[in-house]
Amino acid sequence: MKDLQLVIGNKNYSSWSLAPWLLLKMYDVDFDEVQVALYQDNTAEKLGPHSPSLKVPALRHKDDVTVWDSLSICEYLSEELLLGAGWPTGAKRRATARSVCAEMHSEFALLRREWPMNCSASVRMKPSRELRDEIARIDAIWSCCRRRYGENGTYLFGRFSIADCFMAPMALAFESYGAELSGDARAYMEALLDNPFVQSWKRQGQQEERSAGVALRSVG
Numbered sequence: 001m002k003d004l005q006l007v008i009g010n011k012n013y014s015s016w017s018l019a020p021w022l023l024l025k026m027y028d029v030d031f032d033e034v035q036v037a038l039y040q041d042n043t044a045e046k047l048g049p050h051s052p053s054l055k056v057p058a059l060r061h062k063d064d065v066t067v068w069d070s071l072s073i074c075e076y077l078s079e080e081l082l083l084g085a086g087w088p089t090g091a092k093r094r095a096t097a098r099s100v101c102a103e104m105h106s107e108f109a110l111l112r113r114e115w116p117m118n119c120s121a122s123v124r125m126k127p128s129r130e131l132r133d134e135i136a137r138i139d140a141i142w143s144c145c146r147r148r149y150g151e152n153g154t155y156l157f158g159r160f161s162i163a164d165c166f167m168a169p170m171a172l173a174f175e176s177y178g179a180e181l182s183g184d185a186r187a188y189m190e191a192l193l194d195n196p197f198v199q200s201w202k203r204q205g206q207q208e209e210r211s212a213g214v215a216l217r218s219v220g
């Protein structure tokens with residue numbers, strides 16, 4: 001077993017699992033991926049040994065550190081394994097990056113409910129007025145960060161950072177449901193969706209769904 005273990009849920013649906021997984025992949029950190037199927041009768045029992053909150057993601061490091069919650073895991077990884085490289089350089093950029101991650105992490109309940117990440121979905125959905133407001137706020141975050149801080153690359157703060165890890169699930173949902181975005185926000189979303197690890201997460205999520213469908217059909 002490797003020093004680092006990341007426990008995640010179904011790739012098709014588990015938006016919170018994607019953030020730390022993407023950070024580890026982007027920094028080429030060696031880790032064991034432990035997948036637990038969500039929403040099953042035995043999910044809590046399976047998560048019990050890994051996660052005090054009985055939710056994913058959860059991280060285990062060297063058998064003596066357990067970290068749960070996506071944002072805490074990304075903070076820990078950046079501090080312990082990446083020498084702080086998970087965040088942009090410069091106090092002002094870091095403060096903004098932390099603010100947008102915290103906002104993403106604590107807000108947008110409606111978006112998560114009405115347009116949940118589902119890598120296999122491809123359906124145009126007209127957003128309600130309230131949902132349009134949330135989409136507009138994300139559009140404003142993306143456009144503003146790109147304009148102010150994005151000069152050194154295609155990511156939110158130029159080079160890849162934890163902020164992009166938290167935007168990736170939203171980008172996948174926006175792609176699935178056909179969000180209408182401004183030019184700068186759309187360009188950022190497309191760059192993020194082009195990331196090879198985001199693509200591979202999406203493909204694996206879709207594959208999982210196809211296999212679950214086949215399993216259900218063979219039971220029925």
Ligand SMILES: N[C@@H](CCC(=O)N[C@@H](CS)C(=O)NCC(=O)O)C(=O)O
Pocket residue numbers: 009013014015016017038039043054055056057068069070071105
């Ligand atoms: N705030 C947590 C949220 C974690 C969360 O809600 N995870 C979902 C999957 S994406 C989960 O484990 N659900 C299982 C359950 O609620 O039983 C984080 O950022 O990690």
